[in-house]
Amino acid sequence: MTLKILSREDYEILNTRFKERSFMQTVEMADLLEKRGFDITFLGLETDGAIQVAGVLYSMPMTGGLHMEINSGPASTSTAYLSEFYKELKAYAKENGAFELIVKPYDTYQSFDNHGNPNDDEKPELISCLTDLGYSYDGLQTGYPGGEPDWHYVKDLSGLTPETLRKSFSKKGRPLVNKTNSFGIRVRKLTRDELHIFKEITASTSERREYTDKPLDYYEAFYDSFGDKCEFVIATINFQDYLKNMQAGHDKIAADLAVLNQKIAEGVNSAKVNKQKAQLDKQISTFDVRLKEAKELIQKHGSEDVVLAGSLFVYTPQEAVYLFSGSYTEFNKFYAPVALQEHVMMEALKRGINFYTFLGIQGIFDGSDGVLRFKQNFNGYIVRKMGTFRYYPRPMLHKIIAIAKKILRR
Numbered sequence: 069m070t071l072k073i074l075s076r077e078d079y080e081i082l083n084t085r086f087k088e089r090s091f092m093q094t095v096e097m098a099d100l101l102e103k104r105g106f107d108i109t110f111l112g113l114e115t116d117g118a119i120q121v122a123g124v125l126y127s128m129p130m131t132g133g134l135h136m137e138i139n140s141g142p143a144s145t146s147t148a149y150l151s152e153f154y155k156e157l158k159a160y161a162k163e164n165g166a167f168e169l170i171v172k173p174y175d176t177y178q179s180f181d182n183h184g185n186p187n188d189d190e191k192p193e194l195i196s197c198l199t200d201l202g203y204s205y206d207g208l209q210t211g212y213p214g215g216e217p218d219w220h221y222v223k224d225l226s227g228l229t230p231e232t233l234r235k236s237f238s239k240k241g242r243p244l245v246n247k248t249n250s251f252g253i254r255v256r257k258l259t260r261d262e263l264h265i266f267k268e269i270t271a272s273t274s275e276r277r278e279y280t281d282k283p284l285d286y287y288e289a290f291y292d293s294f295g296d297k298c299e300f301v302i303a304t305i306n307f308q309d310y311l312k313n314m315q316a317g318h319d320k321i322a323a324d325l326a327v328l329n330q331k332i333a334e335g336v337n338s339a340k341v342n343k344q345k346a347q348l349d350k351q352i353s354t355f356d357v358r359l360k361e362a363k364e365l366i367q368k369h370g371s372e373d374v375v376l377a378g379s380l381f382v383y384t385p386q387e388a389v390y391l392f393s394g395s396y397t398e399f400n401k402f403y404a405p406v407a408l409q410e411h412v413m414m415e416a417l418k419r420g421i422n423f424y425t426f427l428g429i430q431g432i433f434d435g436s437d438g439v440l441r442f443k444q445n446f447n448g449y450i451v452r453k454m455g456t457f458r459y460y461p462r463p464m465l466h467k468i469i470a471i472a473k474k475i476l477r478r
Contacts, residue, residue, distance in 0.1 A: 071156035090140035133167030184433030217428030223448030241445030273394030318355035376404035
């Protein structure tokens with residue numbers, strides 16, 4: 069078994085060799101990282117006449133040497149080859165001036181159903197594969213350690229079609245998607261020159277949720293690196309169209325109610341009829357509120373298309389990814405993120421991609437995770453990654469620098 073440095077071209081050829089691989093391990097991501105100032109090395113473990121493990125290693129100078137990292141990787145044809153790769157990776161890091169080597173594997177440690185109940189057993193051998201080689205381990209965690217979640221919400225799209233996708237959503241999700249579609253929301257892809265629209269959405273969201281947003285030039289670099297393998301998408305609404313849709317819905321319910329009232333006037337009176345009337349009366353009241361609201365929104369926004377929300381989606385042969393998003397709270401009642409989620413899954417199916425990852429959740433299943441509740445509408449399941457492993461080629465130097473930094477922070 070030999071660890072080799074691969075050319076970009078040779079690494080790209082491996083694109084479809086691996087059944088499971090993160091977008092973080094693509095040549096497009098490598099290009100983006102290079103634009104952001106990192107040095108990139110494509111590594112591959114060759115055995116049995118072929119590359120069985122491969123990963124993007126990126127590095128950056130830091131106090132004491134180089135910070136080296138493989139994030140959400142490496143990818144492998146079999147986990148049986150991983151131990152040798154990690155062994156050779158340590159030697160490579162030491163020989164090439166690493167102060168620290170960080171590895172965040174993408175292999176699934178355990179999977180869970182839609183509600184957080186285990187689907188299978190834990191795989192501690194994936195952890196010992198690294199710790200037995202001397203890597204230190206941050207441990208299994210919940211939340212967002214270092215801003216990157218170890219728990220991902222995902223959906224298998226195998227066997228689904230654009231016609232059957234919506235039926236695969238949860239009991240709560242299906243009517244939510246139907247309601248969202250009744251508003252007349254439109255989803256469209258942004259051009260590079262329009263990325264400022266996406267940035268305005270994420271800036272508003274980050275300010276509200278108190279996290280640091282990416283700068284506009286990051287999104288531009290992302291667009292340039294990934295090309296048609298990514299989509300910056302927005303959901304918009306024209307409130308004049310919304311008024312027409314709500315009026316049409318109101319008129320249909322009013323017609324159904326008139327027929328029912330006629331039956332009651334003719335003496336038809338049963339628990340079933342009374343229940344139907346109560347439901348229709350409730351729907352009419354809802355439409356009355358929506359119609360009043362639509363007229364007020366038209367006064368404010370006129371005939372312009374109003375941006376409600378936006379998302380950045382990434383497409384690889386192995387998966388579609390929900391990476392960044394944002395929305396305006398003023399328009400929460402239109403459920404625009406729901407329309408965006410249906411869009412990305414439809415697009416994945418068109419591209420022949422059978423796996424969709426919504427990415428992060430907290431890994432806490434007591435009902436407190438609002439992000440999880442939203443994603444559960446789409447009836448997927450949950451996978452747990454292992455987290456972060458670290459190797460320090462010069463442990464004494466690491467201790468000295470860590471102590472010095474601690475003293476300087478006092």
